[in-house]
Amino acid sequence: MILASLSAILLGLSAVEAALPYKGVDWSSAIVEEKAGVSYKSASGTAQPLERILVESGVNTVRQRIWVTPSGGTYNLAYNIELAKRAKAAGLGVYLNFHYSDTWADPAHQAIPSGWPSGINDLAWKLYNYTLDVSNAFQDAGAQPTIMSIGNEITAGMLWPTGRTSSWANIARLLHSASAAIKDSRLNPQPKIMIHLDNGWNWGTQNNWYTNVLKQGTLVPSDFDQMGVSFYPFYSASATLSSLKTSLTNMANTWGKEVLVVETDWPTSCPSPSQSFPSDAKSIPFAAAGQTTWITKIAEVVASVKGGVGLFYWEPAWIHNANLGSSCANNCMFSNSGQALSSMAVFKSI
Numbered sequence: 001m002i003l004a005s006l007s008a009i010l011l012g013l014s015a016v017e018a019a020l021p022y023k024g025v026d027w028s029s030a031i032v033e034e035k036a037g038v039s040y041k042s043a044s045g046t047a048q049p050l051e052r053i054l055v056e057s058g059v060n061t062v063r064q065r066i067w068v069t070p071s072g073g074t075y076n077l078a079y080n081i082e083l084a085k086r087a088k089a090a091g092l093g094v095y096l097n098f099h100y101s102d103t104w105a106d107p108a109h110q111a112i113p114s115g116w117p118s119g120i121n122d123l124a125w126k127l128y129n130y131t132l133d134v135s136n137a138f139q140d141a142g143a144q145p146t147i148m149s150i151g152n153e154i155t156a157g158m159l160w161p162t163g164r165t166s167s168w169a170n171i172a173r174l175l176h177s178a179s180a181a182i183k184d185s186r187l188n189p190q191p192k193i194m195i196h197l198d199n200g201w202n203w204g205t206q207n208n209w210y211t212n213v214l215k216q217g218t219l220v221p222s223d224f225d226q227m228g229v230s231f232y233p234f235y236s237a238s239a240t241l242s243s244l245k246t247s248l249t250n251m252a253n254t255w256g257k258e259v260l261v262v263e264t265d266w267p268t269s270c271p272s273p274s275q276s277f278p279s280d281a282k283s284i285p286f287a288a289a290g291q292t293t294w295i296t297k298i299a300e301v302v303a304s305v306k307g308g309v310g311l312f313y314w315e316p317a318w319i320h321n322a323n324l325g326s327s328c329a330n331n332c333m334f335s336n337s338g339q340a341l342s343s344m345a346v347f348k349s350i
Contacts, residue, residue: 020303022147022260022310023347024061024095025054025333029318031083032074033338036320041339050317051090053340058347061093061146063262063312066134068113069102077134084143095147095262095312096138097196098178100127100159105152107198110160118162120170127159128177135185144187149194149262150178153230155209165212172216179223192225196262200229201239203247210255226309227251228262231298233281234270234326240278245301252307260310261302266294268341270328291333291343299350311350 030050040050054062064083067075084094099105102113112118116126131150138144154171157164163171179193199205206229213219231244248259270286284290295313302308315324316333324331333341 020299020308020310020350022061022093022095022312023059023350024063024093024310024312025059025316025347026063026065026097026263026312026314027051027054027083027087027317028064028075029315029321031079033318033320038319038338040317040334041337043340043342043344045339049086049090051086051092053344055090055092057340057344058349059092060347061095061310061312062087063095063097065097065099065152067099067102068130069115071102077137081137081141081143084138084145085141088143093146094143095149096134096145096191097149097152097262098131098134099152100130100150100178105154105158107153107156110154110156110158110163112159112162116159120162120173123159123162124173124177127174128181131178131181132185135182135187139186139188144189145191147194147226148182148191149196149228150175150182150224152196153198154195155197155199155205165209168212169216169218172213172219175213176219176223179219192258193223194226194228194260194262195224196228196230198230198263199236199239200231200261201236201243201247203243203250206247206251207254210251221255221257224257226258226260227255228260230263231261232263232265232326233277233294234265234267234273234275234328237276237278240280241297241301242280244298245304248302248305248308252305256307258307258309259302259305260308260312261298262310262312263314264294264298264311265314265324265326265328265331266291267326267328267331269330272327274327286328288333288341288343291341292346295343295346296350303350316344 066080151158267286322330322332
């Protein structure tokens with residue numbers, strides 16, 4: 001009896017120790033969907049604010065993108081503060097994802113915001129002041145982020161053409177300026193500062209990027225705390241879970257930073273994928289049950305890595321854009337009517 005009780009206690013401790021500190025989703029388009037008439041419901045069918053459904057599903061942090069001067073104002077500073085205040089009121093942490101553009105920033109798009117200079121000295125100064133102003137605005141609104149990512153999927157650089165990878169020195173300078181602004185801001189407590197690249201499964205990509213940018217000497221290791229990666233199953237057959245583990249392990253061992261998967265999805269419908277899925281994911285069904293399996297497997301990988309601290313699902317509630325930019329028809333974790341799928345409960349167990 002004593003041995004059985006001890007075993008139960010040890011199992012409980014293991015479960016707690018394995019839990020990820022950051023269990024999140026990107027909910028950037030929540031206000032967009034609500035303005036389009038979406039009323040979100042729990043898995044049981046009860047109408048509730050989206051943030052309440054997320055909390056009850058085990059989510060503890062929400063990610064949201066910020067654009068500089070977007071057309072129509074969606075995803076701008078005011079939009080993000082409104083969203084962040086809702087999150088904080090519900091007890092959620094906020095992870096603010098700077099795109100440093102007026103629109104999408106990703107490996108194929110990193111346009112300098114309208115009206116910003118392009119010369120490196122003036123651009124670095126503008127970037128510093130913009131980041132400082134945004135940081136202070138969040139502090140003044142009582143919506144302090146717990147994580148701030150200085151750029152989104154900047155594998156090919158940021159603020160093009162100045163910050164392309166043809167000039168690692170410029171990238172290092174820009175990132176140092178953004179980091180300095182956050183540290184110089186009134187934010188209290190100070191958030192974790194993250195650098196975010198895509199293709200998290202590809203150790204060669206991660207190694208090449210960080211080696212090149214850090215050897216410039218301008219961006220120093222103390223300028224950031226976390227390395228975030230995107231990891232999707234439908235863009236490359238090489239994106240296996242085993243390669244993700246190798247990449248994250250090498251990243252953590254090489255640079256000693258916390259590592260997170262900050263974007264991932266799994267489809268409930270994918271009749272015509274543009275590419276073959278990775279070999280170790282082909283048995284996972286395109287269904288809510290498959291989403292649960294996929295998220296659980298990634299969480300296990302992240303938790304197994306020294307410094308592995310989080311996982312974020314990308315825009316599970318953006319039901320009017322259900323393919324979420326992929327060749328799969330639907331990657332959302334909510335039905336077309338706004339009801340949470342059973343897969344939302346997976347965050348309680350990771």
